[in-house]
Amino acid sequence: MRKHREQMGAALIELALIIPLMLLLSLIVIEFGRALYEYNTVTKSVRDAVRYLSAQTPNTLCGNAQNLVVYGSTVAGSTPLAPGLKTNAVSCSWQAVGASPLINTVTVTVTGYRFQSMVNGVFGTPLTNGGITFGAISATMRTQT
Secondary structure (H helix, E strand, O other): HHHHHHOOOOOHHHHHHHHHOOOOOOHHHHHHHHHHHHHHHHHHHHHHHHHHHHHHOOOHHHHHHHHHHHHHOOOOOOOOOOOOOOHHEEEEEEEEOOOOOOEEEEEEOOOOOEEEEOEEEEEEEOOOOEEEEEOOOEEEOOOOO
């Protein structure tokens, strides 16, 4: 019976010691999931824009494609699909390669997109230093003409 009394409260102390670690791990997993979600959102919108431009006359409608990447529509909206995404980060380029046959392609690229973390740090430990800057996100497709 004496040994049982010496153990009272040990579980509570162990819980108090492990909760900060579990909270930190949970926040890291949540932020990583958010970053992946935003990256996939931007990637899918870039693919949509390059698909849109592949059916258009070359060297036209880049502004519509920029709006398609940022707002999900060819007209400018007020809320971007991904927080912090701006039309000036989106570029369009057309290339003609080869001679016989001539292959025309269009590329849409997003550069400098920065994921903003909800939490800068937990218990004095920085998670993402305020965010993650993704590399260039681009897609290329053959044009119809």
